[in-house]
Amino acid sequence: MDFAEMIERAAAHAEDVVKGIGPSQLDLPTPCKDWDVRALGNHLTGFLAFSAGAARRSEPEGGRDAPDFAGSDNWSEMFSEMASDLAAAWKADGALEGQTQFGEDMMDATAAASVTIEELVIHAWDLASATGQQYQADDDLTHVALQVVTGGQATENDRYGPPQPIDEDAPIFHKTLAMSGRAPDWKHLGPLTQGHD
Secondary structure, three states: OHHHHHHHHHHHHHHHHHHHOHHHHHOEEEOOOOEEHHHHHHHHHHHHHHHHHHHOOOOOOOOOOOHHHHHHHHHHHHHHHHHHHHHHHOOOOOOOOOOEEHHHEEEEEHHHHHHHHHHHHHHHHHHHOOOOOOOOOOOOOOOOHHHOOHHHHOOOOOOOOOOOOOOOOHHHHHHHHHHHOOOOOOOOOOOOOOOOO
16 A cells, blocks of 8 residues: 555645635634634644654654644645645655654554545545535545544544444445544534524
């Protein structure tokens, strides 16, 4: 399995979604509870540097979610540069060998690469759904994401909400979303300040 190529592809798909987000959409809710587009965009952008640091066995500068990336005028350009750096980091010799520190966990580098793919796939869909864009992950990316969301470590760490009901014959991408606690047919209802009594 070519994890580096898959990370590059997943990051490129996420990059396309970010390019489609306008400043007026930053306050819209997302399928991630309590996170609007701005907060989730900041998280995903910061994650690019975080994962690249894990590939290089180094700590990213400035922390994972500290800057307001999404609020900057050049967010999409910044995201593109960081996505390219992420891909380069995982393509480097030795990046996928041995173990690496990934947040609070020490794990196999291939496992960290798998989580990177999952984060890019799931959160790209979150942002696309929140901003009225279409997103459909490739089957091989989806298979990796599904393995992560159903894995023991993710379950133990309560990384996701309760699995959502899903038909047995549903597409694998929909199953992956459902297992991550998301409704595949999620639709936004407006800003977080509206429609919540």
